[in-house]
Amino acid sequence: MNAVEQKLNRSIKIEEISGDSDKSQKGSALFLKILSFLSPLFLLLIWEVLAKLNAIDVRLFSSPSRIFAALLPLISSGELLYHTLISAGRILLGFIAGAVPGVILGLSMGLFPPVRALLMPLVAVTFPIPKLAIMPLILIIFGLGETSKIFTIAIGVFYLVLINTMAGVLNIDPIYMDVARSFGANRIQFYTTVALPGALPMIFAGLKLGMGTALLLIVAAELSAARAGVGWMIWRAYDMFDIEKMFCALIVLAFLGYIFSYFLDFIEKVVIPWKNS
Amino acid sequence: MNTNTEAIRAENLTKIFKTRRSEVVALENVNLSVKDGEFLCLLGPSGCGKSTLLRILAGLEKQTYGKVYLKAKNTEKPLTAVVFQGDSIFPWMKVIDNVEYGLRIRGVPARERREIALKYLKLMGLEKFADLYPPQLSGGMKQRINVARAFASDPEILLMDEPFGALDEQNRLILQQELLRIWEGSGKTTVFITHSIDEALLLGDRIVVMTAQPGRIKAILDVGMERPRDILSIKSSPKFVKLYREIWEYLREEVLKARNFTGSGGK
Structure with missing residues (x-):
């Protein structure tokens, strides 16, 4: 010191x-x-x-040395990697399944007032419903398989990306729209040269928020009817009162969150090169 | 007037903006004719509907009454290109892609449009900055890109809405000079909005003075100075001084009148 x-x-x-x-x-x-x-x-x-x-009380709070001692065999046996990959796969699939329609619908709602008028009330009413509250419904509809977990994550990501994308389009300076119109841009050109690039910074803000939500939802989704995954590990450790294992799973979640946000930052830099230049 | 040499004709153009409470007449009975290859300056107090007139010509706004004719000699070319007043350069495109924009929209092949864009970047002295993004550039450079973008799309008619209004004096002088050089080489029909008498006299073949709200045409003056023009010698010529006084007489009345209106229409 x-x-x-x-x-x-x-x-x-x-x-x-x-x-x-x-x-x-x-x-x-x-x-x-x-x-x-x-x-x-x-x-x-x-x-x-x-x-x-x-x-x-180390039985409740454990200690760094105990957690580290528990972590090593979990890593060397491949058990931790197995659960991590399963969860990461679910997050990734759910993320894509939510983000892609979120961007497309968000762009449409931002660009076309009729679409916005049509869908905004639906979004406004359904967005505040906690996604955890509809998990039982999702389980009933999609069953206990992978679909229900991916869907849970997708729906959480979807709303955040949708709302941010729409706001991104609405915040584009109207002068850029005038430029596109004055040069005679058609609808597709309008999407690709003005709406999408102009909304990208906000879209990424939505994607980052969505990533946080996805991590939250994976734990909840793996609580019910899962046989693997980091979330499952946590609940399993809870049942077994294996605090060290629980901490190991938490470390993995923190690590996943870090990796994903690093990855998103990287993509953002590639896709929005003008932002930090 | 012989219609064959006419590029723009506006007849009884009226534009009324309706809000919930009131109606604002932005333009009233504007009759205007712009000759082929002419550089016409629209001069008037703030809020006189100059920008509205330009937006109608550009097809960005629809007139309430009246008719507009724009002559297309070549249907391959776009009819108009606009140089906007504010910062209208797409921040998400490299400088070169911004200049190519009009050509890209029209479907000009990539190699060809790059060549054209580079030519105009060079004319504007910006070739070094082709691969930069606009947020890295100054306001003067952005307006140069703006001008280059409009010229590169090779329109029948150029419409410029106070393109140098936000620039400082020195930058404005340089850009006016550059615009003169490029324009005199192109011979394009141009409508140029400004609130600067100097600028109108330096650039225009004719000057249309507009009234304060509602915008009507108050006077049309022939500048009649030979081209190619040299900014400094024009500024010191007796003709310049005489015209300046004449225009100012017209404008003074309107500016004083405009003070009595509380609202202002345009930017």
Whole structure:
């Protein structure tokens, strides 16, 4: 800790003394990086120390070392990977099944007032219904197989993408529409050259929100009638009172969330190159 | 007037905007004729319906009464292209793709339209920026792309709605010079909206002065200065000063009148 403190102090000093703003900026950037790297480690450390001192009940809260000990065999046996891949597959399929119609309908609703007038009341009425509340209905309709799980995720993603896409189109500066019209763009050209690219930033905002919802819904969807998946692992661990395994599944969920959002960020940069340029 | 040399004719053009409470007459009985290859400037106080007239000519707005005729010599070419007032360059397309836009909409093959677009980018001194995205460019550069986009689509008629209105003085001078150079090489029929007397005199063959709301035609003046024009020598010529005074007399009345209206129509 002492060394770290010294390091921190030094970088603060650099900032104070140096008249060269470039140097001090580098110094403070480094300082911030160190801070964000240290905070999770620090939390883990406190957790472990509290567990070792018996200040918290390890049967309920476990400890980093116990979780790590449970994690290794789960990884080496391939069990964790198996469940992770199953859940990731469901999320991906549900995500696509929800996002694609969401974008298409959202574009139409944004571009054409009659379509908006027709569908908006339906969307407004059904959107606030918690997706978890219709899970039993989904199970009855689609049965206990994969379809019901994918559908649950799809419906959650669908609404968020739809609403964001529509808002994205409605927020496009009308002058761009005028440009397209003045050059005589037809309907398809209008979609591809103005509506879609103009709404892309908002569409991605919707996709990111949808990804969060998908992670939430996978756990709920795998609660009922699943035999595998990270969500199933959590509920299984609950039944067996296997807290360490439960934490391992939570780590996987956090990891999945990170990977997916990283992936979305990457696609966003490729698809919307003008945004950060 | 001989209709063969006429590119635009507007007859008794009236535009009324209806809101729930009131009706605003933006244009009233506008009769206008623009000759083939002429550069016509529309000059008037803010809110006099200049933009509305241009939007009707561009087909973006429908007149309430009256008729508009635009002559198409070549049906292959688009009838009009508009240079809009604000920032209308698509931020999601590279500079070169923006310039190609009109050609792309018309279905010109990719290689051919790239060639044309590059030609106009070069004319505008923007070839270095072809592969950049507009958010990286300044306002003056964006308006240059805007002008290049309109010229590249090679329309029968060019419509420009205060294209340099938002630029600073220096940029405006440079762009006016560039526009003159490109335009004089093209000979396209052009309707150019401005609220600057200077600009109208520098660019136009004729100047149409419009009244304050409702927009009517108050006077039409022949500029009659030879081309190719040089901005600086025009500005110092006695003719320029004389016309400037004349136009200002017309405009002053209208601007004072416009002050008595609370609302303003256009931007």
